[in-house]
Amino acid sequence: MPAAMEASLSLSQQSTPQGSSSFFVSLLQQCKSAADCRHLHHQYLLHSLHATPFVSNHLVQTYGIFASIEDTFCVFATMPRRNIFSWTSMVVAYARHGLGVCSINKMLTLGKHIHTYIHLNGFDCNAYVGTALIDMYGTCGCVEMARAAFDAIRAKDVVSWTAILTVYAQHDEGATALELYIKMKNDGVLANDVTYCSVLNACANLADLEVGRRIHADTCTLGFWSSSLVNNAILNITALVTTYAYAYHGHAKHVVRLFAKMKQEGVKPDEVTFTSLLSACSHAGLIDEASRNFRSLKEDQGVARTMEHYACMVDLHGRVGQLGEAEELIREMPFPPNHVIWEIFLGACRMHKDMEHGQFAAEQVLQLAPDKSAPYVLLSNLYASEGKWEEELKIRKLMIERGVQKQVGCSSIEVDGVLHHFMVRDRSHLRTEEIYAELERLNLEMKAEGYVPETNQVLHDVEEELKEQLLFYHSEKLALAFGLVSTPRGTPLHVVKNLRICSDCHTAAKYISKIRGREIIMRDYNRFHRFKDGLCSCGDYW
DNA sequence: CTAGGGTTAG
DSSP states (O other), X not given: OHHHHHHHHHHXXXXXXXXXXXXXXXXXXXXXXXXXXXXXXXXXXXXXGGGSHHHHHHHHHHHHHHSOHHHHHHHHHTOSOOOHHHHHHHHHHHHHHTTTTSOHHHHHHHHHHHHHHHHHTTGGGSHHHXXXXXXXXXXXXXXXXXXXXXXXXXXXXXXXXXXXXXXXXHTTOHHHHHHHHHHHHHTTOOOOHHHXXXXXXXXXXHTOHHHHHHHHHHHHHTTOTTOHHHHHHHHHHHHHIIIIIIOSHHHHHHHHHHXXXXXXXXXXXOHHHHHHHHHHHHHHTOHHHHHHHHHHHHXXXXXXXXHHHHHHHHHHHHXXXXXXXXXXXXXXXXXXXXXXXXXXXXXXXXXXXXXXXXXXXXXXXXXXXXXXXXXXXXXXXXXXXXXXXXXXHHHHHHHHHTTOOOOOOOEEEEETTEEEEEOTTOOOSTTHHHHHHHHHHHHHXXXXXXXXXXXXXXXXXXXHHXXXXXXXXXXXXXXXXXXXXXXXXXXXXXEEESSOOOHHHHHHHHHHHHHTXXXXXXXXXXXXXXXXXXXXXXXXXX
């Protein structure tokens, strides 16, 4: 490619400057790697194309996609003149790099820096620049800053509204997202399919099927009934709510039926539709249904298999312990597996105690996503559950060396409109004495019913009795105990945890729901669990 | 001539 570019570019030297700049842009659009970018950058300087602002802007955009954020910034900073387009493209580059190429903290630091300049130049009131900033902060998990960027926009259009709605929906603030949707309508801004996609996603996160139905009705009235974006969001909401919050296998079959109905009505399913379907099947254990669809995807349904489809299938086999089949799928994938695939496989190895494969999978994850704390935690868990303390220590040291921070678990529960937060072994709550006394009582009652603490879940190399204690002061259990002592008998308890729910806490919640006759709804990092009469809606399958 | 928002796998 570079050689071809060079040849074609030297030909264009003869033509007018106008002609060579549009030709250069068409070459930029064929760029496929950082090396291509640098090569074209060289040509750009050689042909003095920096004199044409729109060419420089294209170069920044292309660098933003393929090259490092430092290199992109360098191009941006050496432009003779920067306009609104340049600033927008630079912020988009920051947002994109926040998505895993760089560490989020680094992005946030650099992003805030550029935000200051944007503000000083008064560009933050522009809808394009502002919306890019919303997206950047959202990607970095900074909801307040995203909101500030939104507020600064003078003429907020449908894209700005959708961007901020999405940030709230993706950060467990579905209620705020829905409020903003109403506000947007009151402001006279017309929602489009992308907006509805986000609004429906907010409903899914809230597990609010009722509001979801109402909004679905709105979309039909407005003529979005055939939009695959909106339809996929609706299928997703149904899949999420029915499989995770309300029921067992029968309801996942409802998703399968809904899917069939969709096809009957002439709505063509796309890759995303199938990802939702396969995922619902996987979580409900509908192996045959999933496998049949996966196998016939290309031939019968005309949809190319994606990374996500493979992820669902690896998960499906992995969770039932068919590690060989899962591995086979990874091997036959037509593209290199990403870190998510290996994380799923690693989770399955951990669940089924396959150290050898687990270690290999963990190494792949560490290589592909060195900034993520999850693989380190999973690997150290794996070693810990096998009692390999030296190996476990090595992983933890590596984590410190690389500056990877483990996210601290935190559970919240709402009582009388007030949100109470708990960390592990937290004693900061005003009613700590009562909470710990309740935990003691629960411990005895649960053991009488047959509860055995899963001490192999505890990370540290400590004595059995101490392990049991460490488990018992998990944030989930503290939040539950507080809920029990502070609400009237029979009140359902709603707990939200920022990470995946711990397996021992999951077991404990089942016992507690039975012993105390309470319904417990726990919202985990990406799932709902509904505990009732000693059982969980996930069927211990999550 | 160039710029901003979306669903899905964990």
